[in-house]
Amino acid sequence: MIYVIGIGPGCRDLMTQEAISAMEDAEVIVGYKTYIKLVEDFVKDKEVVQNGMRKEVDRCQDAIDIAKTGKKVAVISSGDAGIYGMAGLILELITKQELDIPVKVVPGVTASIGAAAVLGAPIMHDFCHISLSDLMTPWEVIEKRLRLAAEADFVICLYNPRSKGRSEHLANAFKIMGEFKDGSTPVGIVKDVGREDQEKFICTFDTMDFERVDMTTMVIIGNKSTYIHDDLMITPRGYTV
Structure with a gap:
């Protein structure tokens, strides 16, 4: 067994x-x-x-x-x-x-769900997971997935966003997504989700600080409806409120 x-x-x-x-x-x-x-x-x-x-x-x-x-x-x-x-x-x-x-x-609580709970409610609507690690997937394929997900206005959860050996992958990913993501798009960063040294940051696409991010970090990029209120990142589901 x-x-x-x-x-x-x-x-x-x-x-x-x-x-x-x-x-x-x-x-x-x-x-x-x-x-x-x-x-x-x-x-x-x-x-x-x-x-x-x-x-x-x-x-x-x-x-x-x-x-x-x-x-x-x-x-x-x-x-x-x-x-x-x-x-x-x-x-x-x-x-x-x-x-x-x-x-x-x-099953277990994956990092995107754990990070989303810390940030507020950023994945209330359609979202996707994309790993920036090119150990298993060619970077050209990752680029295509980033571009299409951004064009389709998914909320995008980035796994394996930045390591010492792939320090530029995250910046390159933002450059690719930037063709479709407005500079004011909210971005949530959670390091070490659920652990003693957990850290949370909320910024915008244009003010993203890539140096904050490492391999234990989850990065969540909002869609066109996502907004920031106080210290929360919220993506409306579409209810009339």
């Missing part, structure tokens, strides 16, 4: 009861070492298998190999396991290897 668990942004309060129950039921916990630290309360005397970045395939294969022995395994992802998490990879490996291992995907 393999549980693929979304543990939420990082704090216990934003973990679902199903996620907690699945971790408690598992005999082995498998995950990225940074995420293992976030669930130390649930690890206790369980067997732990952890590794670093870019070892996702190895990590999931380890979980599958352990599950073959009959043990219950929990593979953890931050946020939701099915949104840039490990659910897809686990299922790909199991189906390609034609294995008969039951898999239970346990």
